[in-house]
Amino acid sequence: xxxxxxxxxxxxxxxxxxxxxxxxxxxxxxxxxxxxxxxxxxxxxxxxxxxxxxxxxxxxxxxxxxxxxxxxxxxxxxxxxxxxxxxxxxxxxxxxxxxxxxxxxxxxxxxxxxxxxxxxxxxxxxxxxxxxxxxxxxxxxxxxxxxxxxxxxxxxxxxxxxxxxxxxxxxxxxxxxxxxxxxxxxxxxxxxxxxxxxxxxxxxxxxxxxxxxxxxxxxxxxxxxxxxxxxxxxxxxxxxxxxxxxxxxxxxxxxxxxxxxxxxxxxxxxxxxxxxxxxxxxxxxxxxxxxxxxxxxxxxxxxxxxxxxxxxxxxxxxxxxxxxxxxxxxxxxxxxxxxxxxxxxxxxxxxxxxxxxxxxxxxxxxxxxxxxxxxxxxxxxxxxxxxxxxxxxxxxxxxxxxxxxxxxxxxxxxxxxxxxxxxxxxxxxxxxxxxxxxxxxxxxxxxxx
Amino acid sequence: xxxxxxxxxxxxxxxxxxxxxxxxxxxxxxxxxxxxxxxxxxxxxxxxxxxxxxxxxxxxxxxxxxxxxxxxxxxxxxxxxxxxxxxxxxxxxxxxxxxxxxxxxxxxxxxxxxxxxxxxxxxxxxxxxxxxxxxxxxxxxxxxxxxxxxxxxxxxxxxxxxxxxxxxxxx
Numbered sequence: 001x002x003x004x005x006x007x008x009x010x011x012x013x014x015x016x017x018x019x020x021x022x023x024x025x026x027x028x029x030x031x032x033x034x035x036x037x038x039x040x041x042x043x044x045x046x047x048x049x050x051x052x053x054x055x056x057x058x059x060x061x062x063x064x065x066x067x068x069x070x071x072x073x074x075x076x077x078x079x080x081x082x083x084x085x086x087x088x089x090x091x092x093x094x095x096x097x098x099x100x101x102x103x104x105x106x107x108x109x110x111x112x113x114x115x116x117x118x119x120x121x122x123x124x125x126x127x128x129x130x131x132x133x134x135x136x137x138x139x140x141x142x143x144x145x146x147x148x149x150x151x152x153x154x155x156x157x158x159x160x161x162x163x164x165x166x167x168x169x170x171x172x173x174x175x176x177x178x179x180x181x182x183x184x185x186x187x188x189x190x191x192x193x194x195x196x197x198x199x200x201x202x203x204x205x206x207x208x209x210x211x212x213x214x215x216x217x218x219x220x221x222x223x224x225x226x227x228x229x230x231x232x233x234x235x236x237x238x239x240x241x242x243x244x245x246x247x248x249x250x251x252x253x254x255x256x257x258x259x260x261x262x263x264x265x266x267x268x269x270x271x272x273x274x275x276x277x278x279x280x281x282x283x284x285x286x287x288x289x290x291x292x293x294x295x296x297x298x299x300x301x302x303x304x305x306x307x308x309x310x311x312x313x314x315x316x317x318x319x320x321x322x323x324x325x326x327x328x329x330x331x332x333x334x335x336x337x338x339x340x341x342x343x344x345x346x347x348x349x350x351x352x353x354x355x356x357x358x359x360x361x362x363x364x365x366x367x368x369x370x371x372x373x374x375x376x377x378x379x380x381x382x383x384x385x386x387x388x389x390x391x392x393x394x395x396x397x398x399x400x401x402x403x404x405x406x407x408x409x410x411x412x413x414x415x416x417x418x419x420x421x422x423x424x425x426x427x428x429x430x431x432x433x434x435x436x437x438x439x440x441x442x443x444x445x446x447x448x449x
Numbered sequence: 450x451x452x453x454x455x456x457x458x459x460x461x462x463x464x465x466x467x468x469x470x471x472x473x474x475x476x477x478x479x480x481x482x483x484x485x486x487x488x489x490x491x492x493x494x495x496x497x498x499x500x501x502x503x504x505x506x507x508x509x510x511x512x513x514x515x516x517x518x519x520x521x522x523x524x525x526x527x528x529x530x531x532x533x534x535x536x537x538x539x540x541x542x543x544x545x546x547x548x549x550x551x552x553x554x555x556x557x558x559x560x561x562x563x564x565x566x567x568x569x570x571x572x573x574x575x576x577x578x579x580x581x582x583x584x585x586x587x588x589x590x591x592x593x594x595x596x597x598x599x600x601x602x603x604x605x606x607x608x609x610x611x612x613x614x615x616x617x618x619x620x
Contacts, residue, residue: 188513189513189514189515190504190505190508190514190515191504191515192504192515193610193611193612193613194612194613194614194615195612195613195614196614196615197614216538218534218536218538219531219534219536219537219538219539220527220531222530222531222534222536223527223528223530223531223534224527226530227523227526227527227530228523228526229523231496231522231523231526232496232497232521232522232523233521233522233523233524234499234521235521236511236512236519236521236524237520237521237522237523237524237525237527238523240524240527241523241524241527244527342612347515358513359512359513362511362512362513362514362515363512365515366515366516366518366519369515370515370516370517370518371504371517371613371614371615371616372502372516372517372518372615372616372617374524374527374528374531376615377539377615377616377617378537378538378539380539380614380615381538381539381541381615382538385538
């Protein structure tokens with residue numbers, strides 16, 4: 001595969017443009033699965049999904065089906081969901097609780113940490129079958145680490161620890177948890193699973209893109225603008241319509257008042273475009289006042305102020321997470337093929353917050369992440385259109401240069417756009433991409449050019 | 450007529466009990482949707498109606514669990530207005546759809562109202578691809594000014610828990 005040598009890969013990523021093959025070439029996609037998804041830390045689930053021994057939840061790392069489990073020793077494990085005998089997928093359910101995992105084919109069973117438990121008709125197998133071989137198992141992933149309940153795993157035995165991988169972006173995960181008066185959150189309220197016919201990178205790119213809403217979301221902005229607010233609402237429509245209207249903020253607002261920050265390893269976040277006056281407090285919502293009171297009772301006034309004034313909109317943890325702390329939204333990106341992606345989006349419940357707060361989270365999820373949302377469906381259409389157009393070859397290169405000459409260094413080895421619509425987040429993701437894809441050799445190759 | 454007879458006659462006239470009237474209403478609703486006459490579809494709903502497509506089989510509550518669509522009356526109006534926008538990327542090109550409504554059963558009768566269950570299939574064609582949806586409708590129909598209106602409509606899709614491409618056209 002000479003086209004995938006480091007020097008060639010390096011030529012595909014340039015300061016202000018990337019080659020379209022990054023979105024279309026199945027060989028590059030296969031290499032991404034191997035060199036990105038099978039090497040770095042990948043988010044696999046939240047500890048609240050596996051509270052009790054025997055709890056499990058199925059997910060994927062790249063294209064590999066894995067299980068996040070809680071074993072009787074109280075620890076979480078991530079296992080290949082594959083039988084050591086004939087390779088069948090062992091667990092077919094998306095989640096559940098099990099004493100053991102048993103293969104449907106010949107009944108081999110496994111402990112919930114993956115070790116072999118029983119092999120029926122054991123006497124008939126060859127003496128070469130070594131039941132003490134750790135590979136004769138639902139093989140454990142070599143590295144699993146949790147940060148404040150968020151579980152990440154890596155298929156690579158060696159590499160930087162999770163905290164080093166996260167760096168400054170860990171503060172956005174802190175923000176998810178700190179907003180809970182009891183400092184604990186749990187996944188609740190179901191999961192959206194939406195798909196599109198485009199590359200996985202498009203999703204992460206769009207979530208930090210301040211320049212798209214006025215165009216992509218034109219239809220919902222226009223429809224919401226003229227909505228009569230005297231029409232009955234149970235609260236959910238009110239939240240949805242406020243969100244859509246805010247997407248229609250002026251270009252000047254998007255350009256200058258949002259902010260975009262980028263950090264090592266491809267991570268980044270976009271500043272908030274909602275302040276409380278526009279969204280929650282504008283509803284004069286007694287539930288939100290109760291929430292502030294609960295926060296102050298548990299954390300004190302100063303910490304409550306700090307928590308509520310940290311207003312980040314979407315945070316990306318490259319390469320498979322984009323989340324949003326203010327409304328507890330958490331999206332997990334699953335590449336399926338070079339031109340096919342599935343995104344699972346979850347909600348978190350803030351422990352210690354008023355019960356009714358979660359209604360706002362759900363209403364917000366429906367409009368921002370819903371498969372039938374008035375907003376998201378225009379994003380999905382855009383991904384499909386890129387999927388349909390990018391293979392054309394008419395435009396050989398895709399532009400990522402907006403703001404290139406004006407980006408500003410930021411603390412924590414970061415950089416930020418002078419304007420919120422800078423594509424610094426794209427350049428940052430491709431820097432990480434190239435680093436992973438060439439195992440750090442790209443810089444040398446580029447220098448030699 | 451006596452007062453009692455008057456009341457009885459009034460109650461009979463208000464009843465939502467005639468299967469032919471209900472089937473004709475559901476067929477009319479499906480035709481309005483097939484023909485993308487969304488403003489006329491919206492006019493079938495009461496002023497405080499809701500429209501709901503749950504995300505989970507047997508979902509009990511639209512407020513503690515996400516929904517593929519959950520619109521109170523205000524959001525339903527916005528949804529319909531968006532569907533009728535000239536610039537609507539997710540419907541460029543537009544879908545064509547065909548709905549069949551059948552197996553109509555009146556589950557509950559109340560004065561001037563009924564809960565009606567029916568089965569539906571909907572084929573949606575767009576951009577060289579066809580999707581087929583199937584499931585159960587639950588309509589709460591009420592008598593208003595002599596005609597029928599939809600007080601609520603719940604759509605249970607058999608594949609509501611699937612990985613799905615975007616849903617724009619209402620069911």
